[in-house]
Amino acid sequence: MSELLLEVKGLKKYFPITGGLLGRKQGEVKAVDDVSFYVKKGETLGIVGESGCGKSTTGRLLMRLIEASDGRIIFEDKEITKMSKSELRRVRRDIQMVFQDPYASLNPRHSVEQILEEPLIVHGIGSKEERKKRVKEMLEVVGLSSYHAKRYPHQFSGGQRQRIGIARALMTKPKLIIADEPVSALDVSIQAQVLNLMKDIQKEFNLTYIFIAHDLGVVRHISDRVGVMYLGRLIELADCEELYENPKHPYTKALLSAVPIPDPDLKKQTILIEGELPSPANPPSGCAFHTRCTECMDICKTTRPEEHNLNGHYVACHLYNK
Numbered sequence: 174m175s176e177l178l179l180e181v182k183g184l185k186k187y188f189p190i191t192g193g194l195l196g197r198k199q200g201e202v203k204a205v206d207d208v209s210f211y212v213k214k215g216e217t218l219g220i221v222g223e224s225g226c227g228k229s230t231t232g233r234l235l236m237r238l239i240e241a242s243d244g245r246i247i248f249e250d251k252e253i254t255k256m257s258k259s260e261l262r263r264v265r266r267d268i269q270m271v272f273q274d275p276y277a278s279l280n281p282r283h284s285v286e287q288i289l290e291e292p293l294i295v296h297g298i299g300s301k302e303e304r305k306k307r308v309k310e311m312l313e314v315v316g317l318s319s320y321h322a323k324r325y326p327h328q329f330s331g332g333q334r335q336r337i338g339i340a341r342a343l344m345t346k347p348k349l350i351i352a353d354e355p356v357s358a359l360d361v362s363i364q365a366q367v368l369n370l371m372k373d374i375q376k377e378f379n380l381t382y383i384f385i386a387h388d389l390g391v392v393r394h395i396s397d398r399v400g401v402m403y404l405g406r407l408i409e410l411a412d413c414e415e416l417y418e419n420p421k422h423p424y425t426k427a428l429l430s431a432v433p434i435p436d437p438d439l440k441k442q443t444i445l446i447e448g449e450l451p452s453p454a455n456p457p458s459g460c461a462f463h464t465r466c467t468e469c470m471d472i473c474k475t476t477r478p479e480e481h482n483l484n485g486h487y488v489a490c491h492l493y494n495k
Contacts, residue, residue, distance in 0.1 A: 178349060178381050179212040184244035186230055190454060202454045204230045206405035217375070217382040219396030219413070221389060225450065227405040228385045232351045235383070236268055237261060266296050269342035273354040275334035279326040285337055286322035292344045311340040316370060332363035339371065343378065351383045356391060368395055389432050393417055401425050404461040405453055411486040421488040423466050460491065468492060
C-alpha cells in the first residue's frame with residue numbers, strides 16, 4: 174500500500190441544540206458520527222452523499238475550521254486534533270481548501286493579486302517580488318493570464334472565480350487539498366473544464382485530494398476511491414470502479430440506480446428510497462438507513478452494523494454478517 178498521508182479515526186461532531194429562557198442544551202445534532210478512513214499520497218478520495226449527510230462538516234473538521242467532538246485526525250504521523258494554534262498554522266501550509274461557492278469565498282474588496290498573496294503573507298513565505306512572481310505563475314497554471322491579477326472578483330465569471338480559488342489553494346505548495354463541492358455552483362460545461370484542470374494540476378504538483386460532492390458522475394470522473402456517507406456515517410468505501418460496478422449497501426445501490434444513462438434504448442430499474450431523511454438531531458437506532466431500506470431486518474432496527482472488509486471493499490451493513 175502507498176504511504177498514508179492522512180488517517181481519520183472515530184471522528185465525531187455533535188452540535189448542541191439549545192432553547193428556553195436560559196439557553197440550556199436540549200439535545201444535539203450528530204452531524205458527523207464515528208467516521209474513519211485514510212488517504213494515500215497522490216490519490217483522490219471522493220466523499221459523496223445527499224445534502225445534510227455531514228460530508229462538508231467532515232471537510233471542515235479535517236482543517237480544524239471547526240473543532241471535533243471526538244476522534245483523531247493524523248496527518249503525516251502528526252495528530253492535528255491536539256495541536257496548538259502555532260503548530261496548526263504550520264500544518265495548514267500543507268492542507269488547503271477549495272470552497273463550494275466561488276462568489277462567497279473571495280473577498281470582493283481585494284484584487285486577485287491581494288487574494289493570492291494573502292496565504293504567503295500569513296505564512297511568511299517569500300519577499301514581495303517572489304510573491305508577485307508566484308501569483309503570476311499560479312494564474313497561468315489555472316488557465317488565467319498574469320494581467321488578471323489587477324482585477325477584482327466581480328469582473329470574473331463563476332468558472333474563472335473557482336480557478337482563482339484553486340490558485341489560492343496552490344499558493345503555499347500544499348500536499349493535500351480538500352475540495353468541498355468545487356463544481357456544484359458551476360454550469361455543466363464549465364464543470365468538466367474545472368475537473369480536468371484539477372486532474373492536470375494533481376499530476377503536475379503531485380497533490381492528494383479529498384473531493385466532496387453530491388453528484389455521483391462528477392465523483393466517478395475524478396476519484397480513485399469513493400466513500401458514501403449517510404446521516405453522519407460512512408456506510409461504504411471502495412475503489413471507484415468497484416463501487417460503481419458492484420455496490421454493496423442498499424443505499425449506494427439506490428443512489429447509483431438513479432444516475433441517468435446516456436442511452437435511450439437501455440432500460441434500467443430505479444430503486445426508490447421511501448420516506449423522508451431522518452433528522453440528525455434524532456437519528457434512528459441501529460442502522461441509520463433502516464427506516465428507508467427495502468432489505469431491512471429486525472437486527473437493523475436495534476444494532477448498529479459493524480464495518481465489514483470484503484477484499485478492500487468496506488461496507489457497514491448487516492447483510493454481510495458472517
